[in-house]
Structures are given as structure tokens and as C-alpha cells.
Amino acid sequence: MKFSIIVVSVLLFISCKEMAESDGFVKEELITKPMIRTLENAQLAGGILLRMDSLASKYITPRPVDVWLPENYSENKKYAVLYMHDGQNLFDSTTTWNQQEWKVDEWGLKLVEEDIIKDFIVVGIHNIPEIRWQDLFPEKAINYLSEADKKAIISEAESRDFSLKFKGDNYLKFLVEELKPLIDSQFSVYINQENTVVSGSSMGGLMSMYALCEYPDVFGGAACLSTHWEGAEPKENNPIAQAILDYMELNLPNPESHRIYFDYGTETLDAYYPKFTLEINRILKARGYTSDNSANLEFKGADHSENSWNKRLDIPLTFLLKK
Numbered sequence: 450m451k452f453s454i455i456v457v458s459v460l461l462f463i464s465c466k467e468m469a470e471s472d473g474f475v476k477e478e479l480i481t482k483p484m485i486r487t488l489e490n491a492q493l494a495g496g497i498l499l500r501m502d503s504l505a506s507k508y509i510t511p512r513p514v515d516v517w518l519p520e521n522y523s524e525n526k527k528y529a530v531l532y533m534h535d536g537q538n539l540f541d542s543t544t545t546w547n548q549q550e551w552k553v554d555e556w557g558l559k560l561v562e563e564d565i566i567k568d569f570i571v572v573g574i575h576n577i578p579e580i581r582w583q584d585l586f587p588e589k590a591i592n593y594l595s596e597a598d599k600k601a602i603i604s605e606a607e608s609r610d611f612s613l614k615f616k617g618d619n620y621l622k623f624l625v626e627e628l629k630p631l632i633d634s635q636f637s638v639y640i641n642q643e644n645t646v647v648s649g650s651s652m653g654g655l656m657s658m659y660a661l662c663e664y665p666d667v668f669g670g671a672a673c674l675s676t677h678w679e680g681a682e683p684k685e686n687n688p689i690a691q692a693i694l695d696y697m698e699l700n701l702p703n704p705e706s707h708r709i710y711f712d713y714g715t716e717t718l719d720a721y722y723p724k725f726t727l728e729i730n731r732i733l734k735a736r737g738y739t740s741d742n743s744a745n746l747e748f749k750g751a752d753h754s755e756n757s758w759n760k761r762l763d764i765p766l767t768f769l770l771k772k
Contacts, residue, residue, distance in 0.1 A: 529644035534653030536573025549755035566770035585652035587659035588617035593692035665702035672765035714751025
């Protein structure tokens with residue numbers, strides 16, 4: 450039986466085989482029936498916000514996952530699914546670190562009501578600040594570095610006592626092999642590629658691009674806001690940025706069945722991104738993308754913050770979910 454929001458806060462417990470844990474990862478077979486509770490005090494424009502606390506995984510450190518259901522969610526209809534990174538910053542500014550939010554619920558309700566986009570739900574994967582970079586870095590891009598650049602980056606990281614234990618591939622395995630089957634089984638959603646999309650900002654923008662490239666049969670589109678092309682600390686002639694672009698050029702999926710959106714501002718951290726515009730546009734064109742299935746937009750004066758992203762979120766939502 451599909452998930453019923455009437456009993457959301459009391460159903461679905463973990464029934465499990467004995468699980469041995471090491472370093473926070475579940476080593477035995479994961480039984481994906483976590484407890485789901487309603488966030489009764491969430492400040493929303495509408496709909497309902499559910500949370501799975503410390504969702505167990507054999508791939509990544511357990512973390513909360515939020516699910517936003519729109520007003521009048523019904524098991525008698527099907528919904529597209531938007532997976533988003535940095536899930537704790539999406540809906541309620543009263544609980545975020547900087548008192549800002551994406552306003553996903555505000556824009557989602559408005560665009561659906563105006564019959565511009567499909568009915569959809571949102572699955573927000575929380576980040577863990579201490580390992581966010583390791584989780585969201587597009588791991589295979591490292592293979593596009595020269596050996597000399599690899600050695601230099603490793604040496605610099607060691608001098609700063611900074612971990613290069615990349616988890617990007619495991620993060621996507623968690624999303625695709627563990628989280629998506631759970632969402633597909635518990636909510637009334639379409640499970641096909643066309644109705645499964647992913648979005649994020651900054652490092653989450655990189656991971657959204659990476660998800661589309663690594664799992665083109667799962668995701669039909671990605672929206673990447675203020676994508677952190679630098680990959681790490683911005684610098685001139687950054688080999689990490691070039692490696693990410695080289696990876697993307699060779700791995701973007703078939704434009705006939707995929708859509709990809711990029712954007713950037715011009716202030717604070719976003720000031721480092723305009724210089725990549727021509728190369729990104731060249732790559733999109735070389736891979737067969739056109740204005741019908743891709744975008745790379747500049748927002749002058751916008752900075753690197755949720756308050757900037759929430760002012761333009763209608764654009765990527767429409768790009769991904771337009772009827």
C-alpha cells in the first residue's frame with residue numbers, strides 16, 4: 450500500500466536484519482523502511498514536510514532526508530520527483546544556519562497552480578557540513594587531472610590536514626540504489642527517467658550535473674544553480690576546474706532525452722563563475738545541446754546565497770518540470 454499522509458507520523462518503522470556498523474555505514478543489507486515523521490512546526494507556504502531522521506545507508510554517513518508533499522497530495526494521481534541537495538536549506542528559513550531558504554514550496558505551489566509545471570514532490574537530502582565537499586565533489590573528474598596536478602593537490606591537502614576521501618560516487622549510489630527505491634515505493638510518484646530530476650547549488654550544482662552524467666537512465670534533467678566550477682578554492686589556471694569541464698564534455702548524456710540548466714550570478718563567490726561561460730556554452734553545443742534543452746544564464750548582481758537563488762527559482766523549476 451502506498452504511503453498515507455494521514456498516518457505519516459506513526460507508520461513505517463525499521464524492520465531489519467541484524468546490522469553491523471562501522472564508521473557510520475551499515476554493512477549488512479539495508480532494509481529501507483525508516484520512520485517518517487511530520488514536521489508539524491515547519492513554516493511553509495503550503496503542503497506538508499516530512500522527515501526521515503538519520504536515514505541508514507551502506508554507502509554514506511546517515512543523514513536526514515526531507516520530503517515535501519504539495520497541498521492536496523493524493524495517492525490517486527502521480528507526481529514527478531525533484532531530488533535536491535542541501536535539503537535543510539530548502540523550505541523553512543527559521544531553521545537554517547543563515548535564516549535564508551530556497552522557497553521551493555512557494556514557487557512550486559505558484560507554478561503548479563498557474564498550470565505551468567507538472568505536479569511534483571521534492572526529496573531534500575541534508576548535507577553534513579564537515580564532509581559536504583567530499584560528498585558533493587564529482588569524483589571521477591579527478592581522473593582528468595594530470596599526474597603532476599594530482600600530486601600537487603594531494604600535497605596541498607596534506608599540508609592543510611584536509612581530507613581527499615571522495616564520496617561522490619557513493620553519494621549517488623545512496624541516492625539511486627537506496628533512496629529512490631524507497632521514495633518510489635512509499636509515495637505516489639512516476640518512477641521513469643522523464644519525471645525524475647535533480648537540482649542543487651554550488652557544490653550541489655556540480656553534483657547535479659554529475660548525477661545526470663553518471664545515471665542518465667535514472668535522471669532526465671538537472672538544474673545547477675551557481676555551479677562551483679572551481680571545484681575547490683578559486684584560483685587562476687585552476688586544474689580542478691579544467692578537469693571538471695573535461696569530464697562534463699566527455700560524459701554529458703544524449704541531448705534528445707535529457708535537459709540541463711546552469712546559471713550564475715556576478716557577486717561574492719559567484720564572481721568567479723562568469724569566466725567559464727564561453728567554455729560551458731562550447732561544450733553544450735559540441736554535445737548537441739540547444740536552447741531547447743539547455744541553458745547557461747547570467748544574473749547580474751546576484752550573489753552566492755539562498756536569497757539570490759530563491760528570487761530566480763521559478764526559471765529552473767519551469768525548465769525541469771514544464772508541462
